[in-house]
Amino acid sequence: MSPYQLVFGKSCHLPVELKHSSYWAVRQVNADFIKAGKERKLHLNLLEEFRNEAYANSSIYKERVKAYHDKMIEKREFQPGEAVLLFNHKLRFFPGKLKSKWSGPFTIKSVMNNGTMELIAPDGSTFKANGQNIKKFYTEEQQDEVFVVALIK
Structure with a gap:
């Protein structure tokens, strides 16, 4: 999942992609406000789900890195007289x-x-x-x- 998708809730489109879909974008802007509000709420919920998934994945990653780090630490035991x-x-x-x-x-x-x-x-x-x-x-x-x-x- 890209940082752009976490922040904005959608995948990043290049300017070339937007140029081809400009007619579609103009039609989308002229939609009614009630439908746009419902879609906005849906997108906000999806954004929250993306963030929760990213948080869970980062915690899993941190646990794995910590386990690997702890495995690589050499146990040191000292005895009197050493x-x-x-x-x-x-x-x-x-x-x-x-x-x-x-x-x-x-x-x-x-x-x-x-x-x-x-x-x-x-x-x-x-x-x-x-x-x-x-x-x-x-x-x-x-x-x-x-x-x-x-x-x-």
Whole structure:
């Protein structure tokens, strides 16, 4: 369904089409007002049906896109003792092409039910961070293992 049809309730006609049907259009304009009013009400009802159908289709589309997006999200589970990197929000204010926005590595001290992690910094201090801002840290040997496993799959 085109946006033009949603707004105006009828399909779009090119000027070439209107030229051939100009005689028909002149006869249509000279119709009586009662009949024109009834047709106008019918067209308004059809327009409302088109809009409702478009709304239903858009909600179906949004559900499908959300399901696809959620399917592509990789489930991340962390265990105490793992090495992780923390996303540093402050670095986005000082942009640099080659500057990494991830700091660390930190060690996970504990994992809480709400997704919060208690991390241990390299100097021994502890702090809490949101689990969405954390990703696993791999050493070079671990990266090679992950790469080989990915190739096998």
